[in-house]
Structures are given as structure tokens and as C-alpha cells.
Amino acid sequence: MLRFINHTSSITNLQFPRHLLHTISSPPLPVSNYATSSSINLSNAFSRCFESVYGGRRLHTATSARNDVDQLSTETPLQQELDFPGGRVKFTAKPVFTSSSSEERTPCYRVLNDNGQPIVDGDSVKISKELAVKMYTNMVTLQVMDTIFYEAQRQGRISFYLTTIGEEAINIASAAALNDNDFVFPQYREPGVLLWRGFALQDFADQLFGNKNDNGKGRQMPIHYGSRKHNYVTVSSTVGTQIPQAVGAAYSLKMEKHDACTVTYFGDGGSSTGDFHAAMNFAAVMEVPVIFFCRNNGWAISTPINDQLRSDGIVVRGKAYGIPSIRVDGNDALAIYSAVHKARKMAIEEQTPVLIEALTYRAGHHSTSDDSTKYRPVDEIERWRGDQNPLNRFRKWIETKGWWSDEAESEHRSRIRKQLSQAIQAAERVEKPPISDIFSDVYDVPSKNLTEQETFLRRTIHKHAQDYPSNVPM
Amino acid sequence: MATNLKRFKEFGSIFINHTNLLRRFSSSSAVLSSVDAQLQPPTTGTGKSINLYTAINQALQIALDSDPRSYIFGEDVGFGGVFRCTTGLAEQFGKHRVFNTPLCEQGIVGFGIGLAAMGNRAIAEIQFADYIFPAFDQIVNEAAKFRYRSGNEFNCGGLTIRAPYGAVGHGGHYHSQSPEAFFCHVPGIKVVIPRSPKQAKGLLLSSIREPNPVVFFEPKWLYRLAVEEVPEGDYTLPLSEAEVIREGSDITLVGWGAQLSIMEQACIDAEKDGISCELIDLKTLIPWDKETVEASVRKTGRLLISHEAPVTGGFGAEISASIVERCFLRLEAPVARVCGLDTPFPLVFEPFYMPTKNKILDAIKDTVNY
Known part of the structure; x- marks a missing residue:
């Protein structure tokens, strides 16, 4: 069952419609005389200094002491509500702290089991044979691309590379569920989105070699792709900085009433940055059509997820910010496709941000500058590369459907290998930018x-x- | 007073109200004026005497009015801003174009970059320059490199970041700083600081329409104190062009923003001692107009730079080095810097920290008599 946890329902009893929240600008502060007063005390302007004067509005409850004996109210505490600037909140007589973690972890949405068989069908979005085959072949292309470019780096032909191994389903299935006019603000492990949109293998190779055909004019390290034509904002190495930018871009789409959203990708490491939190909060307040797509692959270079955060992953943070959120199996292409498809619809129709947390595993090293066997067990890597391999699972499904065969597989792989080898040779020969x-x-x-x-x-x-x-x- | 007022009307110079704050710097007349007869004031519309925040407000109003894809946002801007620069704009243009943001500078600038990258004019307000540092990464690593790193596939040239900067008499550590030098080390952005209402309006409109991201620091001391005749209509003033606001022959003084009024007082006092000072407003700190400063120093043979920011690593150091490179044989004295102390900005010691008129006057005399 595909279900977005709608965190906004809990505050529907606000005294004003939620969509107007951010437009309310008359504060409960005695400031209106600013505009008309001719002699202004400048110190009044330093509102930040004095926030505490106004910010901590004292809450007076009915329980006041008379002599030494408390006069108990006849009202039950739940009949009382606090009407404060953020809405109405019920009182409770119990001094109970909210739990630091929920008893049950947020479940993970999946469509296909490990053997590529649909689990009891919920309401996943049905996809055609053509789309399924296109998705699969793109995943294979991405995998072959990684293998060959990685090898090119090992041979010293390019200076650096970073694979997407293990996250092919996230890359391709999310891209497939978007429209090409949706604006992408990537991190750096999502080249599959660009591949899906038609960025040619030669374009990838030209960027990696930093030749004069590279859109980025040879200025950035390999894998920093970007293309105006494909609405894919150029990658930067900085982690998380793209997230609030996606919110600003989404505001533009909202203002101009485009039938489009922005999508921003980041990892579990990126979810710790200030920019992530800033972006989530801004997006919620401004009610913009942006999809926050977190690839929780368990590792930020060598930092395991348990050193990164103590919440139930990233999905629960949506609740804190008032953003509908879903956790999805990141190695299940059908689940990702459905989740993104619905998220996009929600984002645009309801003008709301949506958070997707995809649980996956970075089955490759962080980059060619990293040897992940130094900090994680090899059998863990092997397990994810084997049992949980997103390509294997999707292949089993399309083979069961009769849409794919061994012959098609080997034909496609050898064709892509050949194209890549030609692309590398061509890119090597092209001169550098002037x-x-x-x-x-x-x-x-x-x-x-x-x-x-x-x-x-x-x-x-x-x-x-x-x-x-x-x-x-x- | 009457003479000065006449001058003010003729040349559109700075007029500063007599206040006790100002007296800290000067025992002389509180009326300051420029005497550069060559300065041609913009002729668009008839001017009214308004203060600096009103001039900023006018510029913002024109920016919103002349481009439907322009937006203003930041902390508290919805109700007019803590310095009243956005007064009335939300009412006139709607709360979708002039709006509050959560209290988070990196969010404001990151949001602004994304908005600008879609082809809008994103005018972000950082409430105080002292609070710009959480956005430093977004400005330095993102806004400044957005065009370059994409090979011009993308740009965020429509971004303008406004922030009140500088001393104000009682701001202490966190309502007084002048962080311009940090941003002058960043290729890809422009740094602009106006000295007066008329300059503020024209330079801000230029910055907003400039196809590159601009950090625009506004001298908050002058928001209310500086009053000047400002054309009512739409006009721009060129970026990266310095202006000689007072001609002289013995020494060149270079500054920007609020410090110019202090420097001008020193020039007036030096004149009484027979020293003729040339005063230059740099206006744009990067990319800066070396040629105007160089031409002046070639004429005078001496250079003094003054800014409120701490002297070490301040932008004065860059000007000094550049001019020594170009005018070494013409210089008759070491380049003087009269700047803030290398301390955090100290509240009760502000009068000691500041590059005051008499500190400048002494440095003028020392340099001329070297």
C-alpha cells in the first residue's frame, strides 16, 4: 500500500487556513508606529536583540495557588486549549515527554520482493512494457557506464570517478516518474537522471575528460555534469547546498503556475547539513512544489548511518517540518517509480513539498579516491551487490512478464560497451577548452x-x- | 548653514542631521557637503529630500514595479523590515512578491540562488551584515561560482543580497560589523556600498538589474541620518566606477559608505590647515575602479585609505598594494590606512575603535609632512 504520511493533518484545527500561514504579517508586537513616527529610536530596530522580550509570551493557566491549597479546576484539562500564534493546542495534565524514537520504525514501501515478484498489490502505478524495458535498459547502461568509466580512471585516463553502483533503481526509476520539464538539483550520485533525459554517453565522456565539448568547459572535476537543455543544474561538490536552491526554484514554478516541480537529491550525509533543514522548513512555509529525494545508502564516505543520525532515518523529519513523507525501498524500481509519480502529482496539484527517503546501499566505494573495505566488511558489500541488487530484481520481474531475455541482455550490454569505448576514445582526442x-x-x-x-x-x-x-x- | 544648503541643492551632496551621535566624530558643523562641481546629478524626475532608507525603499518599489519577475524576501521584510526599507511593498505588490522567510540566512541565500537561477530577480535581505556568515557558503561556493562552474549553462545573476553594515553608535559586536573584505576575495560576485540616499537608489537599481550576483551593503548609520535630494524616477548609477567627490592636490583619500562623511570632515579641517585633499568614493569594491584611484594618486603623490573594518586584511590593504604597484615612483609617502582596530567591535569602546575624523586628520598631516 502506497501511503504518504500526511503530517499536516494534525494542524488542520488552526484558526486560519494553512495556505495563508506564511502571508500573515501583522505581528503581535507594538511596531506599527515605526512607519509613522518621525523620531525613531534606532535601538528599536535591533529586534533580534530583544526577541526574548516578546518571544516568551507567558502562558497563564487556571491553576493559581490560594494559600497553601491548590484550587483544582472542575474542567478536565482536555477541555482547555491554548490559543497561541501558531494555532490551538490542547492542554494535558500529564507531564509526559514525547518519545525520542517511535516504538515502531516507519515502514518501507515496496512493490517487488527480493525475487522480483509483486508482493500483495497495493495501488502501485502500472507501467507499460515499453516503459519497463526502457527503465531496465537505462539501469544496465548506467551500470556499464560505471564499470567502464571506473576502469578508465584506474588506467589513469581520467583523474576521478564516482559510481552509482547499487543506486541504479533510484536514479532511473525516479527520473522515469518525473517529467523532463521538472527541474533537477542533484547531489552527485544521480547521473542516471541525466542519462534518462537523453544526455548522450559522449556528453558524459566529454565532461569526464574536461575537453572543449564539456558543458562545464573543463572547470570542474569529473562527474560534475550539468545541462540546461535537460533541466539538470550543474553538480557542485558541496554537500547539501543544492537543497534550498531547489526550494527557490520551486517558488518560481509556483508563481508562474507551471505544471512542473523541482526535485533535489541528497544522501543521508546531506541530511545532516544546515542547508537540508533550512530547505525543508522554507519549503513547508512557502508551500512550494519540490520533491526532496534522500538516498539513504547507509554510508557518508566512511561514516555509517549510526554516526550520522539517531532519528528513524530521514523520513521522520518530514513530520517535524509539516511535510508529507514516504519511505521507500531504494532497490525496488517499481516502488520508487510509484512513490515519485505520486509525489510529483501531490507536489504540483497541492503545491506542497514532499519528502522521499529511499533505503539503499552504496555498493561501490565513495569515489575512486576511497577504499571502502577499510571501514566496512566485504561480505556486507557483497550481500548488497548480490541479493539486493536492484537490477537483478527488476530483471526477474520483466523476464517473468516475458518482456526481456538473455539475448536482449547480452546484446544491450555489448552495444553499450562498444559505444562507451568509442566515446572515451573520441573524448580523449578532443582538445581541451581554450x-x-x-x-x-x-x-x-x-x-x-x-x-x-x-x-x-x-x-x-x-x-x-x-x-x-x-x-x-x- | 544657508550656503551649505545651497550647495547641497546644487550638487546633491550628503546632508546629515545634527545629532549627538555625529558629535562623537566632529565638533564642527554637522552639515557636510561635497564640492565637486563636476558631479552631474541624474536628471530623471524632480527630486525630493529623502533619507537613505526611503531611497532604498524607492529603489525596491521601482524594481518590483518594473519587473514582474522580481521578489523581495528576508526576515521581517513583510511588515516593512526592521529598518523600514520594505515599508508598504507587500501591500502594494502582494505577499507573494514581498515576504517573510524563516530566520535562517543560509536558507535565504540558497532560496534566492534557486529563484534567480530560474530567471527571476531575487532581492534577499539579510537583516544585519553581522548575520550574513551562515550564508557564507551559499554566497562563496554557490552564488559566486554558479555561472563559472556550469560553463554558463546556468547563472544566478538576478540575485542581489542587501545587508545593513557598519557602526551605529550602540550596536556592539553583532550590529556593527563591516564584513566587506571577506566578500572581496570571491571572484564571481560584486560588492557595492553606497554613501548617500541618491547613490543608494541608483546603485541598488543597478545591482538588482546587474546580470551578476551582488552583495549590497547599506550603511545603517545613514538610514535616517543622511538626507539628500533624490530623483523620484527610475535611474541607475554605473557599477565599478569610482567617483571623485572632492577634488584636491596634496593627498588622495579613498573610502566607501558611511566612512566617507567622516573623511569629508577631515578633508574640510585639513583645508583649514592648507592641505588640499582629494576624496574618492570607491562605490564598487569588486571589481574595483583602479584607474580612477591611480590617476588621482599620480596627481597627488599620496594615498590614505579609511574603513571601519579591522585594518588587517581589510580591503584597504588591497588598494594599498595595487596602488604601490602602479604608482611606486610617484608616491612621496607611505600609503596610510586609518581603519578599525584589530579587535571585535567593542560596545562602550566604539569611539576608540572607530577611524575617527581626527585620526584621519592626523594621518593626512603625517602623510603630507612625511
């Missing part, structure tokens, strides 16, 4: 200091050509 690309795009037009520095640099290169790589054209 020297002028050092100075362009810092601003829309180079400032005077940049022009001077370019002139100086060109003189230096001319004088000391041996100091500089020869494959960068002047």
Missing part, C-alpha cells in the same frame, strides 16, 4: 582585472611554454 575559458563566465563579461590577468598570463605562457600543458589551445 585559455580564454579561464576568464570567461566569472562574470557575464570579464572585468578589467581579469582582462589584465589574461594578457599577463598569455605573455607568461609565451615565455615559459614548458611550464604549461601543451594540449590547451591559446
Whole structure:
């Protein structure tokens, strides 16, 4: 059963409609005389200093002491409500602290079991043969791409690589459930979204080699893809910074009434950043169509999830922010597809943020600069690469349906291998971006200091050509 | 007074009300004026005398009115802002275009980047420059590099971050700082600081329409104190162009923002001692107008820089180094810096911390008599 935990229902008894919450601007503070007063005491302006004066409104309850004997109210505590600026809250006579963790962990939505058989069907979104095959072939392509580019890095042909192994279903199934006009603010382990949207294998290779065909003009490390054409905002290495940006972009979609949402991806590590929390809160308050997609793969480089957080994963944080949320099996492509499909519909139709936590496993190293066997058991990695492999599971399902075969599998794999090998050879041969690309795009037009520095640099290169790589054209 | 007022009307100079705050800096007349007859005030519309926050308010009003894809947001901006800069805007343009945000600077700037990346003009207010640091990562690693790192596939050039900065007489550590130098070390953004109401309006409109992200620091001391005739209509002033606001021949003084009025008082006092000072308003700190400063120092042979921020690592150091590179043989004295102390901004010691008129005056004399 696919069910988003709707955390907003608990506050429907607010005294004003929720969609107006953020528009209420007249505060209960004596500030209106600001605008008209001619002589202003500047110190009044430093509201932050004095927040505590106003912020801690004293709550007076009915229980006041008379002599030494408490006069008990005849009302039951539950008949009383506190009407405070955030809404109405019931009183309780019991000094009970909320639990630090729920007794039961939030369940994880799945459609296919480990053997690729549908579990008792809930209301998952049905997908056609064409879509299923496209999803599967894209997952395979992504896997082959990782294998071959990883190898290219090991051979010293590219400086760095980062695989998506184990998270192919998250990449492809989420992309398949989105529309291509939905704006993506990725972390860095979601190249499958770009692949799904038609970014060619040659485009990937050109970025990895930083040649002149790279959209990013060779300025960023490998795997920092980005494409305006594909509504996929360029990857940056900083973790979590893209999350509030997706909220701002979603606000634009909301204002212009686009039939689209933004989607931002991040990992369990990213969920610890201030930017994640800022973004969740902003999105809830501003009621924007954004999907927060957390790939909880258990590891942030070498930091295991238990060193990262103590809540029941990331999904429960949605409740704290008033955002509908769902936990999904990240290795079940059908479950991810259904969850994202419904999340997108909710986000756009109800103009609300949605949080999706996909439970998965980073089956590869963090990057080519990492050896994860140093900090986690090899059999753990092997188990996830075997039993839980998202491709195997999806393949079993489409094979049962009669939509896929061994022949199709080997034909597809060898075709993609060949294409990749050609793409790498071609990318290697393309020259690097020209020297002028050092100075362009810092601003829309180079400032005077940049022009001077370019002139100086060109003189230096001319004088000391041996100091500089020869494959960068002047 | 009458003469000064006449000058003020002619040249659109800074007029500062006589207040006890100002007296800390000056025992001289409280009326300050520029005497650069070459300054051509913008001619759009007829001007009224308004203060700096009202000028900012006018600029914001024009920005919203002239572009339906412009938005203003930040802490408390919905009701007009703690300094009243957004007064009336939510009422006029709606609470979807002028709105409060949760209290979280990294959220404000991150949100602004995303909004700008979609082609909007995102005008973010950080309530005090002292609180901009939670957004430092978003400004330095994100906004500044957004265009460059994507090879111009994406940009957030529509982003303008406004923040009141500088001393105010009683702000202590966290309502007084001048953090401009941190941002001057970041290629990809522009840093702009106005000195007066007319400058504030024109420079802010330029910053908002500028196709690159801008950090716009507003001298909060002058929000109410600085009153000047400001054209009512829509006008812009060029970025990265410094302005000689007082011509002289013996020494060049360079500053920005609120400090210029203090420097101008020192210039007036120095003149009584027969020293002719040239005063330059840098306006845009990066990318800055070296040529105007260089031309002036070639003429005067001496340079003094003054800013409120601590002297060590302040932007004065950059100006000093650049001008020494270009004018070494023309300099007749070491470059002087009269700046804030290398301490946190101390509340009751503010009059000691500040680069006051007499500190500047002494440095002018020392430099001229070197």
C-alpha cells in the first residue's frame, strides 16, 4: 500500500487556513508606529536583540495557588486549549515527554520482493512494457557506464570517478516518474537522471575528460555534469547546498503556475547539513512544489548511518517540518517509480513539498579516491551487490512478464560497451577548452582585472611554454 | 548653514542631521557637503529630500514595479523590515512578491540562488551584515561560482543580497560589523556600498538589474541620518566606477559608505590647515575602479585609505598594494590606512575603535609632512 504520511493533518484545527500561514504579517508586537513616527529610536530596530522580550509570551493557566491549597479546576484539562500564534493546542495534565524514537520504525514501501515478484498489490502505478524495458535498459547502461568509466580512471585516463553502483533503481526509476520539464538539483550520485533525459554517453565522456565539448568547459572535476537543455543544474561538490536552491526554484514554478516541480537529491550525509533543514522548513512555509529525494545508502564516505543520525532515518523529519513523507525501498524500481509519480502529482496539484527517503546501499566505494573495505566488511558489500541488487530484481520481474531475455541482455550490454569505448576514445582526442575559458563566465563579461590577468598570463605562457600543458589551445 | 544648503541643492551632496551621535566624530558643523562641481546629478524626475532608507525603499518599489519577475524576501521584510526599507511593498505588490522567510540566512541565500537561477530577480535581505556568515557558503561556493562552474549553462545573476553594515553608535559586536573584505576575495560576485540616499537608489537599481550576483551593503548609520535630494524616477548609477567627490592636490583619500562623511570632515579641517585633499568614493569594491584611484594618486603623490573594518586584511590593504604597484615612483609617502582596530567591535569602546575624523586628520598631516 502506497501511503504518504500526511503530517499536516494534525494542524488542520488552526484558526486560519494553512495556505495563508506564511502571508500573515501583522505581528503581535507594538511596531506599527515605526512607519509613522518621525523620531525613531534606532535601538528599536535591533529586534533580534530583544526577541526574548516578546518571544516568551507567558502562558497563564487556571491553576493559581490560594494559600497553601491548590484550587483544582472542575474542567478536565482536555477541555482547555491554548490559543497561541501558531494555532490551538490542547492542554494535558500529564507531564509526559514525547518519545525520542517511535516504538515502531516507519515502514518501507515496496512493490517487488527480493525475487522480483509483486508482493500483495497495493495501488502501485502500472507501467507499460515499453516503459519497463526502457527503465531496465537505462539501469544496465548506467551500470556499464560505471564499470567502464571506473576502469578508465584506474588506467589513469581520467583523474576521478564516482559510481552509482547499487543506486541504479533510484536514479532511473525516479527520473522515469518525473517529467523532463521538472527541474533537477542533484547531489552527485544521480547521473542516471541525466542519462534518462537523453544526455548522450559522449556528453558524459566529454565532461569526464574536461575537453572543449564539456558543458562545464573543463572547470570542474569529473562527474560534475550539468545541462540546461535537460533541466539538470550543474553538480557542485558541496554537500547539501543544492537543497534550498531547489526550494527557490520551486517558488518560481509556483508563481508562474507551471505544471512542473523541482526535485533535489541528497544522501543521508546531506541530511545532516544546515542547508537540508533550512530547505525543508522554507519549503513547508512557502508551500512550494519540490520533491526532496534522500538516498539513504547507509554510508557518508566512511561514516555509517549510526554516526550520522539517531532519528528513524530521514523520513521522520518530514513530520517535524509539516511535510508529507514516504519511505521507500531504494532497490525496488517499481516502488520508487510509484512513490515519485505520486509525489510529483501531490507536489504540483497541492503545491506542497514532499519528502522521499529511499533505503539503499552504496555498493561501490565513495569515489575512486576511497577504499571502502577499510571501514566496512566485504561480505556486507557483497550481500548488497548480490541479493539486493536492484537490477537483478527488476530483471526477474520483466523476464517473468516475458518482456526481456538473455539475448536482449547480452546484446544491450555489448552495444553499450562498444559505444562507451568509442566515446572515451573520441573524448580523449578532443582538445581541451581554450585559455580564454579561464576568464570567461566569472562574470557575464570579464572585468578589467581579469582582462589584465589574461594578457599577463598569455605573455607568461609565451615565455615559459614548458611550464604549461601543451594540449590547451591559446 | 544657508550656503551649505545651497550647495547641497546644487550638487546633491550628503546632508546629515545634527545629532549627538555625529558629535562623537566632529565638533564642527554637522552639515557636510561635497564640492565637486563636476558631479552631474541624474536628471530623471524632480527630486525630493529623502533619507537613505526611503531611497532604498524607492529603489525596491521601482524594481518590483518594473519587473514582474522580481521578489523581495528576508526576515521581517513583510511588515516593512526592521529598518523600514520594505515599508508598504507587500501591500502594494502582494505577499507573494514581498515576504517573510524563516530566520535562517543560509536558507535565504540558497532560496534566492534557486529563484534567480530560474530567471527571476531575487532581492534577499539579510537583516544585519553581522548575520550574513551562515550564508557564507551559499554566497562563496554557490552564488559566486554558479555561472563559472556550469560553463554558463546556468547563472544566478538576478540575485542581489542587501545587508545593513557598519557602526551605529550602540550596536556592539553583532550590529556593527563591516564584513566587506571577506566578500572581496570571491571572484564571481560584486560588492557595492553606497554613501548617500541618491547613490543608494541608483546603485541598488543597478545591482538588482546587474546580470551578476551582488552583495549590497547599506550603511545603517545613514538610514535616517543622511538626507539628500533624490530623483523620484527610475535611474541607475554605473557599477565599478569610482567617483571623485572632492577634488584636491596634496593627498588622495579613498573610502566607501558611511566612512566617507567622516573623511569629508577631515578633508574640510585639513583645508583649514592648507592641505588640499582629494576624496574618492570607491562605490564598487569588486571589481574595483583602479584607474580612477591611480590617476588621482599620480596627481597627488599620496594615498590614505579609511574603513571601519579591522585594518588587517581589510580591503584597504588591497588598494594599498595595487596602488604601490602602479604608482611606486610617484608616491612621496607611505600609503596610510586609518581603519578599525584589530579587535571585535567593542560596545562602550566604539569611539576608540572607530577611524575617527581626527585620526584621519592626523594621518593626512603625517602623510603630507612625511
